[in-house]
Amino acid sequence: GAVVSQHPSRVICKSGTSVKIECRSLDFQATTMFWYRQFPKKSLMLMATSNEGSKATYEQGVEKDKFLINHASLTLSTLTVTSAHPEDSSFYICSARVLAKVDTQYFGPGTRLTVL
């Protein structure tokens, strides 16, 4: 149980285009989802926290107009990278948790974004 999927697993896009990444909790309802960015040989950096039905809370230094997060249902959150540039190329990971287990996050396998 407690599986989180991400789609796509990898995407290549041209500079200036927008890319949407989906994060789904497959067998549970996620009251909160998190989006992370992982650089090579670096830690996971929390970008934002989203609660179902409300606006995402962004970490300091993360541009909310560039990284649009929507958490429209208890099983789906999306991250849209708008007007992507090569410096946005990275590995994006989502996680999900349920209200009853605040210290437990279930992670998706990640999405590799390459912006040309």
Added chain:
Amino acid sequence: GDSVTQMEGPVTLSEEAFLTINCTYTATGYPSLFWYVQYPGEGLQLLLKATKADDKGSNKGFEATYRKETTSFHLEKGSVQVSDSAVYFCALFYNQGGKLIFGQGTELSVKP
């Protein structure tokens, strides 16, 4: 601010060798401490955790003890297997706020 520091990787060991991956933390409060493992092509999975000082977390032969006096949570395994090859992340967590703060990850490669 709070932070987690792990030993640099990659760590390369022969099968059945003893493993230690060092993790130290800086915390303003009393966090829980976690080890996550990321196998190739998969998402992070919780390996073990400890919620207070002197607690020992254990799972799949791995152990880590929450040492408040040395602000450490080192991961150990007595005899590693090839299947343990993965990236290991140490993290701290506060119930209030609910955010995980990760170390930079340590890649482990176990050779037969």
